[in-house]
Amino acid sequence: xxxxxxxxxxxxxxxxxxxxxxxxxxxxxxxxxxxxxxxxxxxxxxxxxxxxxxxxxxxxxxxxxxxxxxxxxxxxxxxxxxxxxxxxxxxxxxxxxxxxxxxxxxxxxxxx
Amino acid sequence: xxxxxxxxxxxxxxxxxxxxxxxxxxxxxxxxxxxxxxxxxxxxxxxxxxxxxxxxxxxxxxxxxxxxxxxxxxxxxxxxxxxxxxxxxxxxxxxxxxxxxxxxxxxxxxxxxxx
Numbered sequence: 001x002x003x004x005x006x007x008x009x010x011x012x013x014x015x016x017x018x019x020x021x022x023x024x025x026x027x028x029x030x031x032x033x034x035x036x037x038x039x040x041x042x043x044x045x046x047x048x049x050x051x052x053x054x055x056x057x058x059x060x061x062x063x064x065x066x067x068x069x070x071x072x073x074x075x076x077x078x079x080x081x082x083x084x085x086x087x088x089x090x091x092x093x094x095x096x097x098x099x100x101x102x103x104x105x106x107x108x109x110x111x112x
Numbered sequence: 113x114x115x116x117x118x119x120x121x122x123x124x125x126x127x128x129x130x131x132x133x134x135x136x137x138x139x140x141x142x143x144x145x146x147x148x149x150x151x152x153x154x155x156x157x158x159x160x161x162x163x164x165x166x167x168x169x170x171x172x173x174x175x176x177x178x179x180x181x182x183x184x185x186x187x188x189x190x191x192x193x194x195x196x197x198x199x200x201x202x203x204x205x206x207x208x209x210x211x212x213x214x215x216x217x218x219x220x221x222x223x224x225x226x227x
Contacts, residue, residue, distance in 0.1 A: 032214065043219060
């Protein structure tokens with residue numbers, strides 16, 4: 001089983017749609033969770049951290065379920081500029097909080 | 113503020129040649145990471161440093177790869193000799209250790225092609 005698993009997509013949605021991405025992780029000791037965004041041929045950039053209580057940043061909402069080892073990202077009112085690959089990230093075993101394990105990413109394409 | 117700086121941005125070399133990738137982390141950050149990204153394997157952590165000391169190099173593929181961090185503002189990743197399967201985008205990232213949840217900031221990457 002992969003340490004971080006994501007649905008690879010692609011998700012093709014029209015502008016204005018709501019889309020949700022899911023992610024599961026295998027290490028129950030993980031304590032740090034993030035969503036990163038990567039545009040084509042660019043570096044990954046932090047989108048948002050994921051907190052136990054869930055958190056929201058504008059159109060983006062992240063949820064964490066520790067019991068199920070499950071993380072989600074909800075994007076409301078999708079924009080063309082949201083088209084990118086979304087990487088689910090957790091801190092890994094053995095390396096303490098510093099070692100991050102990246103999922104393979106979920107590709108989102110928003111069309112007019 | 114300047115972000116993570118990597119050089120060169122693109123490198124094309126022949127098999128067997130030595131390749132050196134360079135990274136300048138964000139000033140004040142005390143952790144530095146080297147990643148490799150390919151279509152097949154995604155983003156893989158190669159090695160990371162805390163306060164210039166290598167902490168985990170378990171991701172370094174083999175002895176042809178080596179990394180150094182002589183000071184807080186500079187790191188190198190060296191491949192000697194290079195092979196075509198080393199072709200990938202190599203990212204450097206840095207972070208500031210401040211409790212749980214250390215966010216990493218990535219450089220633009222070096223796109224390496226070994227022919």
